[in-house]
Amino acid sequence: MxxxxxxxxxxxxxxxxxxxxxxxxxxxxxxxxxxxxxxxxxxxxxxxxxxxxxxxxxxxxxxxxxxxxxxxxxxxxxxxxxxxxxxxxxxxxxxxxxxxxxxxxxxxxxxxxxxxxxxxxxxxxxxxxxxxxxxxxxxxxxxxxxxxxxxxxxxxxxxxxxxxxxxxxVDLDRFDPAHIAPERVDALNQAWGIAPDDRRTKILLAGRLTRIKGHLTIVEAAQRLRAQGRDDFLILFAGDDQGRTDYRQELAGAIAAAGLQEAIRIVGHCDDMPAAFLLCDLAILPTTVPESFGRAAVEPQAMGRPVIAAAHGGTLETVVAGETGWLAPPGDAGAWADALAEAIDLGPAGRDRMGAAAQVRARSLYRxxxxxxxxxxxxxxxxxxxx
Missing domain, CATH: 3.40.50.2000 (Glycogen Phosphorylase B;)
Structure with missing residues (x-):
């Protein structure tokens, strides 16, 4: 029928x-x-x-x-x-x-x-x-x-x-690295204040500015990385606060209190997520409550980017630990700091290999x-x- x-x-x-x-x-x-x-x-x-x-x-x-x-x-x-x-x-x-x-x-x-x-x-x-x-x-x-x-x-x-x-x-025509003109990535770099010679590992958390998305876990994890003497990463929070100005202010305050203004940026709503995922080296999904599916874990994989995701809910189906990314306990800042350090230390070539595996899997399962x-x-x- x-x-x-x-x-x-x-x-x-x-x-x-x-x-x-x-x-x-x-x-x-x-x-x-x-x-x-x-x-x-x-x-x-x-x-x-x-x-x-x-x-x-x-x-x-x-x-x-x-x-x-x-x-x-x-x-x-x-x-x-x-x-x-x-x-x-x-x-x-x-x-x-x-x-x-x-x-x-x-x-x-x-x-x-x-x-x-x-x-x-x-x-x-x-x-x-x-x-x-x-x-x-x-x-x-x-x-x-x-x-x-x-x-x-x-x-x-x-x-x-x-x-x-x-x-x-996932719209695999829209989320296809081959379809993203370099000018689109350049425009985001400029809008977000990222210098062309910035060699830090770019880490993107894409999602609404709401507490359940786990931003504060990442602020604490970044603070732990800084305490280890690391300054080789830049974390980008891309998402709309949808009127949650109190939470946005709380988040900005936590970043400032930790002295992480140069390491974490709240860049706001993004209309060009394919270019955003191409700009980054790594995507993260640190939700504190289980995602029923977690499109924000699948879209970057379709773009050839590995993902660190909270180990619960639908992301247990969409991220394969050790193959397409990492899984970390939700809300555990220490574990997230370790996972971030491992992903950064893997280097561009290692992340590219993992991203390629992620892309193949995403394109086969999530059209x-x-x-x-x-x-x-x-x-x-x-x-x-x-x-």
Whole structure:
């Protein structure tokens, strides 16, 4: 069975600023339009809207980010009207708060409903477990890794046949070193104040400026390296604070207190991540809570860069210790200092060999096309079951 010729997909996501769920929504929208369907995304909007529209998708502006119960009810009514007006074939939710609106609207209109579990949602109470379970109340649950699928099954006790693991994909055309003009890397070096003759090992932590990403662990690890007399590294924190100015200030204060202003830089949001990964010698993902997948560990590997990642969650699937990178205990600054020292001491040739192995593995396992094909197949399965 193929998607119907009049197939219209509605995805619901809080906003389109940055992040894995948002990027996956754009990639699926492009796959649907390429296959001849229509792709709508209901969202508050954000900096990624232009990319959605360039790929043939359409934004429906909705306060989908709100957790206010009255706004959620209002969103459900708006989505009912949208589903009927646009003859939506399937609704796909990618976050819990908007999933309530999307699920109610899908049920009211008899429309198939799919949800993607993009993260590991913790539940310390029955109420929170009920809130999280909205993602499991439709026709199918998509988990973004085997780790996430196991969590969903253990947490919600639902039929295993109702949960499918589809690993996130990486756009291997976009994340291809051969496609990156040297001028793009030069522009980032200039923007980030890196001199052409700076021979330090460049280490990139790409991710939102939020505590769970582990920046403070890296500040402490860098302090330990400095205490050993090392000054052969430059660490770059690239990511948006998304309004978390208090944490950004705390981070800047920790860097200053440790005397690491020359060794660690907060460079802000980056629109050209392929060039950023090519600029660096090494990428790190020191998250303090498990990543459900960890695209920020796969993208640099696709660019031929080895990765040091926290040894938990989905990164245990995407990073092979000793082959494509290193795994370090989350939150253990001493272990991270040791791993960083080992990666630096490996030298350019050793890191290049490891990066080449990482690139081969990433390109074989994490193609965005494979993720899109599997997702469209899941849609077909749901439509067939409904039919």
């Amino acid at each position: 193929a998607l119907p010729s009049d197939f219209t997909l509605l995805q619901v996501v809080p906003e389109l600023e940055t992040g894995g769920a948002e990027l996956s929504a754009l990639e699926i929208a492009r796959a649907v339009t390429t296959a001849g369907g229509r792709a709508l995304v209901a969202s508050r909007g954000g900096r990624m809207v232009s990319r959605l529209e360039a790929d043939g998708g359409r934004l429906v502006t909705l306060p989908a980010h709100s957790k206010n119960p009255l706004v959620i009810l209002g969103n459900a009514a708006r989505l009912v009207d949208l589903i009927r007006r646009e003859k939506v074939s399937l609704v796909h939710a990618r976050s819990r708060a908007p999933a309530f609106s999307a699920l109610w609207a899908a049920q009211a209109t008899g429309t198939p409903f799919v949800a993607t579990y993009h993260g590991i949602y913790k539940a310390k109470s029955g109420l929170k477990r009920w809130y999280n379970a909205v993602m499991t109340r439709g026709d199918l649950v998509i988990a973004n890794s085997d780790y996430t699928r196991a969590h969903v099954l253990a947490e919600h006790r639902i039929d295993p046949a109702k949960v499918v693991a589809i690993p996130r994909g 965005v096309e494979a993720m899109c094909e599997a997702t469209l197949t899941a849609y077909e399965r749901v439509l067939e079951a409904r039919a």
